Amino acid sequence: MDRKWLWRALLFSFFGIFSVVYLLPTFAPSSLPGWYKGYFTKKVLLGLDLAGGVHLEYAIDTDSIIESQLDNWGEDVKGKLMEAYGEKDKDNSEHVSIVTRGNRLEITFKKEINQQFLSKATADYTDARDPKLHRVDTKDLTVFYAIDNEFTKDLEEKALVRAVDTIRDRVDEFGVASPEIYRKDDMIVVELPGLDKDIQESIKRIIMRSAHLEFKLVDSESQYMKEVAKYLRTTYGMDESGIIQKAPYKGLVVVPDSYGARKGGDKNRTLYFQMDVGSRDLPVEQQQEFNRVRKVMDKLFREELPKAGLPVPQGREIGFERTVKHTDQGIPTAQKVIQSMILIRNTKVTGEYIVNAQVGYDQQGAAVVNARFNRTGGKYFGDLTGKHMGWKMAIKLDEWVESAPVIQDEIFENVQISLGVTGSQQERYREAEELVGVLRSGSLPAPLSKEMELNKGPSLGKDAIRRGTIAFIIGIILVVGFMLFYYRWSGLIAVSALVLNVTMMMAIMAAFEARLTLPGIAGIVLTLGMAVDANIIIFERIREELRLGKNPRAAIEAGYGRAFWTIMDSQITTAIAGIVLYEFGTGPIKGFAVTLIIGIITSVVTGVFFTRVVYDFVNSRKKLENLSI
Incomplete structure (x- = not known):
């Protein structure tokens, strides 16, 4: 007798039991002993719409980045011009001055414009192969340069990427579990679910700090x-x-x-x-x-x-x-x-x-x-x-x-x-702690301005959980009722696959500490419908084989074989859509995509492979003359 099903059955039993054990900290944390919590610490986290919290949107001051870059270039050009004029060791030049105004660099000669010195001093920035500055105008003794548009876009893009990484590092210093920090066009979005107001205020304060630390001399020689x-x-x-x-x-x-x-x-x-x-x-x-x-x-x-x-x-x-x-x-x-x-x-x-x-x-x-x-x-x-x-x-x-x-x-x-x-001493100690955190995470490339703040109370989340739970239960009852009524004993196998599907899905979310959002609950309900759909395709294929006169064992074999690629095609195309949503979506859309992708994986595993193991087990116990389907 073929006993391959036994190893598969043991494997599914292990995953099912392990999933339940892994989910206990999520659903029954208070009743668990201390040693248990020491081994199993991860749990399914609630998103902003379910747990409450704060949604923040920040804009970065890109103008200051451009001005700072122009200041640095201006100092370099000034140094080269002073060296050309033989003023290398002087603090101020008697021949030239440089000022930054907006996105332009103004180089003013005090006697006459020396084109040779100017061309040599600006050569690193005006190279036609990779221009950073363009000479745009000359008025009297002042030459005007404007920063290159493509270079500006690249500078702003790098600043946004660095700002997102820096904010994420700063929030991580607080130990916030799975905060949502992402870009939305030219804005930076920060979502902090499930935190009390004091911690929210502390995090908002350190996010806004540029932490641009400089050591500058007090000019005692200036008049x-x-x-x-x-x-x-x-x-x-x-x-x-x-x-x-x-x-x-x-x-x-x-x-x-x-x-x-x-x-x-x-x-x-x-x-x-x-x-x-x-x-x-x-x-x-x-x-x-x-x-x-x-x-x-x-x-x-x-x-x-x-x-x-x-x-x-x-x-x-x-x-x-x-x-x-x-x-x-x-x-x-x-x-x-x-x-x-x-x-x-x-x-x-x-x-x-x-x-x-x-x-x-x-x-x-x-x-x-x-x-x-x-x-x-x-x-x-x-x-x-x-x-x-x-x-x-x-x-x-x-x-x-x-x-x-x-x-x-x-x-x-x-x-x-x-x-x-x-x-006070306490305030200065807290400020020192915050400064240590931001110095470790690095400085922001430019100051931030808070454009929007939206606070969501936990009561809204509780209402959403209640409504989502009701919708989930109603959906489960309807699906289970239909499967038991229409497919009888085989419907019971499909229902057991659904239970294992949900258990494994939630355990995987807990392992990755993914956040469950209201759209995520919708994704779970959709996944269950897709899992049932896979079972329906298999059952209908088996029915067709039975009508052709095949015995139950042969009908099951042929039904699973014919249905497999049909199911895989539909699941793969849906998974591709989920990956696209995760890659380009934000906030709730990502929450939906996460549960959808995880659900597709567990649906294939339970709907196709687990149900087949159950049929093989029944066949191994006794020879089926009739199949309740």
């Missing part, structure tokens, strides 16, 4: 801040303490600072401008107050001073630090302030060279971030600190200067990042 102080004194009045007397800058204080290296040498001197910031109880409200005061100071440097003939010098920028006021003896007070300082804009030392970061504590017990550079970053950092001992280095994170310590030694690999002096 710009002195010129600004003179302008403020003349325009708004200033008392002997350096406090402005008139609105809109009333209360702004000019603060002189003197510092240097412990080893001796000349003192460096600079001026800061400080404005008081009101204290607020909630961290969100406190940050809003900082932003409000910063807008006032930002308007001074961005709008008023350029109109007065005092723009920020080329190659410099204004940095803003959230700190507290100190007494004349250097003792910190409770009064929060924003302090503006002038920084040297360009730096090679950025967070992209950091390979490790962890939370630590400084000598005062405040939370800090201890970071380590790779070899390249360590070399750049060593060069910067070695040449500028006694200078202040601003540690700038995104749009804020976190601290500006004095460089006392040449530092290569290890750096300590202080997170300002505002906020």
Whole structure:
């Protein structure tokens, strides 16, 4: 007697029992012992429409990416032109200046345009085989270059891909199970199901952080801040303490600072401008107050001073630090302030060279971030600190200067990042933890703006589950009733295949921690219908063979043989459609595609192979004279 069916029966029994065991953490987690949960930890997760949660859509500031790229090219071109003019070791050129405006680079010659020097300096960017810049206009002594459109598209595409990967890494740092993060045209969609509001807020906060870390020198040699102080004194009045007397800058204080290296040498001197910031109880409200005061100071440097003939010098920028006021003896007070300082804009030392970061504590017990550079970053950092001992280095994170310590030694690999002096110890520790997470995951290529936020409560999900369950039960009852009524004993075999089908399908979803969505439930119902359809095709083929006078065993053999490729053709074409939906669909469409593809696999396995094993088992027990079908 052919006993091949026995091994197949044992295999299906194993998969059936294992699937049930694997699904217990999903359906009965509270009643399981601890050792069981240690071995079987995965479960079927619920999607946003069933578990509730938040749906976020972000846009990336591609304009800043283009401007940053043009700034880098502009500095390179300027360096080559200065070298051609014999100004290699000078900070500023007497022959040329370069400014970025939007997507254009403006190169202005102060005496006459030197075409030979210009062509040589821009050759790397204007090569006809791979152009990055196009010369579009010349007006007086200014030559205008525009960035290539194809290069811009490629830059934006790479930025979106990197942003999606970075956001995914940041969310993974929180241990969120299977978040949905994907692109939708030029938008980035983040779906976070089943999280409480506090965790949602934390994740939203770290997603928005560009985590663009830079180490920039405070320019103690610039006379710009002195010129600004003179302008403020003349325009708004200033008392002997350096406090402005008139609105809109009333209360702004000019603060002189003197510092240097412990080893001796000349003192460096600079001026800061400080404005008081009101204290607020909630961290969100406190940050809003900082932003409000910063807008006032930002308007001074961005709008008023350029109109007065005092723009920020080329190659410099204004940095803003959230700190507290100190007494004349250097003792910190409770009064929060924003302090503006002038920084040297360009730096090679950025967070992209950091390979490790962890939370630590400084000598005062405040939370800090201890970071380590790779070899390249360590070399750049060593060069910067070695040449500028006694200078202040601003540690700038995104749009804020976190601290500006004095460089006392040449530092290569290890750096300590202080997170300002505002906020409670707990808030600063939490901020340090978040910064460690975003530094490990990498910085965003450009700032994000939140375009949409949609919160879904769990009550909506419970209602959807209830309705989906009712629809599922009604569908099962109708299908089972029809199969038992029309195909009798063979219908019972098909029903047992359906039960195994659903069990295996859910176990596979649990193994991959796939999220079950409302469209996913629809996919399961559709899969069951397709599985029954496969059984109907087989049963009808067997009936045809019986009408031709074949015995039950021969009819079963021929029926399965004739029906197999018909079933496979239909399932393969449906699977192709499911793969296309998964590849190009988003959100709920993907949920439907996942259950559909898994269901097709389990339908073929149970509807074709499992039912055949049952027939073979019955045939092995006794010779069938009649077949109930």
